[in-house]
Amino acid sequence: MNYQHLEYQNTLDFARDLDRQDALHHFRDQFYIPSVNNKDSIYLCGNSLGLQPKTARIAAEQEFWDWQNLGVEGHFHGTNPWVHYHEYLQEKEARVVGAQPDEVVVMNNLTTNLHLMLVSFYRPTPFRYKIITEAGAFPSDQYALETQVRYHGLDTDEAIIELAPRPGEHTLHTEDILAAIREHADELALIMMGGINYYTGQVFDMAAITRAGHEAGAQVGFDLAHAAGNILLNLHDWDVDFAVWCTYKYLNSGPGGVGGTFVHARHAHASGIPRFGGWWGHNKEERFQMRKGFKPMPGAAGWQLSNASIFPMAIHKASLDIFDAATMPALRAKSEKLTGYLEYLINHLGATQEILEIITPADPAWRGCQLSLLVHQNGRQVFEKLTQAGVILDWREPNVIRVAPTPLYNTFEDVFCFAEILRQSLAVKD
Structure with a gap:
């Protein structure tokens, strides 16, 4: 059309x-359309919970069958061997957010992933410790930033800079965001904002914000809960340091569905970057040797903690197939x-x-x-x-x-x- x-x-x-x-x-x-008053509803709430793809149940059922028939052998001999499950999602997930396949990993949920990213990318010093975010960010983002700042022994009122719209307005001006970055450049450690503000629906200029943040010497990350599957994203080309998102809104992968994470290749292949390690993020060639000494897998997969939650990921895989077909x-x-x-x-x-x-x-x-x-x-x-x-x-x-x-x-x-x-x-x- x-x-x-x-x-x-x-x-x-x-x-x-x-x-x-x-x-x-x-x-x-x-998709299944919910019924109200014995007829199809007018469902305009995909920004809160996306509808169920008709293939989701089939995808999950396949994993139930493999569990039933193979038990633990499903990890290696199932229809979709579970030990490799995150790899099945990488290419299609990457196309949704504009990334290289090895820059994305599907794991955990959004706020868990945000905390993992903050461990790696919020590294305050006595002189560079401030965070810029938007006022009225989704509460999970606010709480994550607050608690990370307190974890480092800092005062949240001093460390977190919240950017509010001009008086009488509802949304932020890009020039005001960039001006704030320049104003606090010498003290700025991190910019962490929503790609889209959940309340107003405003899309932020992530490319311009990232450039300005890097010029100021800060790391830049985004919560893409309301952006992934909604707008065109180019995380790799924009040079974003990290991003996190959920899959249950526009990505239609079920209530409380699995989360997604992006780590730019500049960092994803830097083995010395601080992080919280886990067994599933360890070098997969040595994983089952059960030895000391964490060696992260290359790419975003090196931030994984535990083995994949197969059933939520199966649902997400079914949804990604639809996105890949639609583009x-x-x-x-x-x-x-x-x-x-x-x-x-x-x-x-x-x-x-x-x-x-x-x-x-x-x-x-x-x-x-x-x-x-x-x-x-x-x-x-x-x-x-x-x-x-x-x-x-x-x-x-x-x-x-x-x-x-x-x-x-x-x-x-x-x-x-x-x-x-x-x-x-x-x-x-x-």
């Missing part, structure tokens, strides 16, 4: 016509137009900014598929009306509804129907 110079129209026929032209439309059939560039192209159509429809509801305000950037380059709606009047009641009407969304205190039309399984008709229900819920007259 050619989305260039698309002129949107506020009609159901137009939305259905877009769906008929959509080359990715058939991927919706590869991130095609998904991103559809996402920009799907979210653009949502924005167009909301802007044509007739609601003033005193009633409803989109706080996500209007420029498609600086947002993913999420629009955050600031509801100034009776926000919770509006959210409950939407829920009762069969729309599954995400509410964030004090008054934000996050709406995320994901290109793998959401349609233009979904977006049109949501806007009509939102109009009714706001009690806005035509």
Whole structure:
């Protein structure tokens, strides 16, 4: 489908016509759509939990069969021998985040991986110890940074610099981020931000932030929980030091699914870098010799601690197959137009900014598929009306509804129907 110079129209026929032209439309059939009131819901909550691929159960069942029939021999003689499982995911995971295969590893979960990365990349000295992050980062990131700073015996108020939007605004300006990096350059040890802010949906300029951070002599890492599988990433080319992400949001790999980690090749092949070691990150050629002396595997795999969690990884493997078939560039192209159509429809509801305000950037380059709606009047009641009407969304205190039309399984008709229900819920007259 050619989305260039698309002129949107506020009609159901137009939305259905877009769906008929959509080359990715058939991927919706590869997912289970939750039912509400005995019909398919309008599921716009992939930024919180992605839907279940129909192949996920089959993938996990294969590992159940191998466990049942082979027992421990499944490690070496299963359909997908478990001892190599993380290797099956590397190439496809790397394509999702713009990395070399040996720069990524699927393991643990997001916050565990973040702590492991901070052990390696937050190495404060008496003169260089400060961390820059965005104000209002997801709580897990805040808590990880707080506790790492305290672990090093430092004062969090002194060490952590939180960048807030300008007064009266909701999102950060890139020039303000870069100015803060320059201001604190002599004391800066680390920049650790979300690739996308979970609350506003703002995409940060990771390439520019990384360049500025390195010029200041700091390490730079990102939490990509809301970016992986959502926007185009080029972690290797951007020269990012490390990144972590979950797989249960846009990557559709199940509640509490396994996490992903990126370590740039500059570090991933530097055996002397400080880290917490584990058996599964040890040189695999010597792993079963059970000897002292940790020798990390080359690449990000050297940060592994324990053997793979096979069942979550099997589900993730099934999801990655879908992403590889769809391709991130095609998904991103559809996402920009799907979210653009949502924005167009909301802007044509007739609601003033005193009633409803989109706080996500209007420029498609600086947002993913999420629009955050600031509801100034009776926000919770509006959210409950939407829920009762069969729309599954995400509410964030004090008054934000996050709406995320994901290109793998959401349609233009979904977006049109949501806007009509939102109009009714706001009690806005035509």
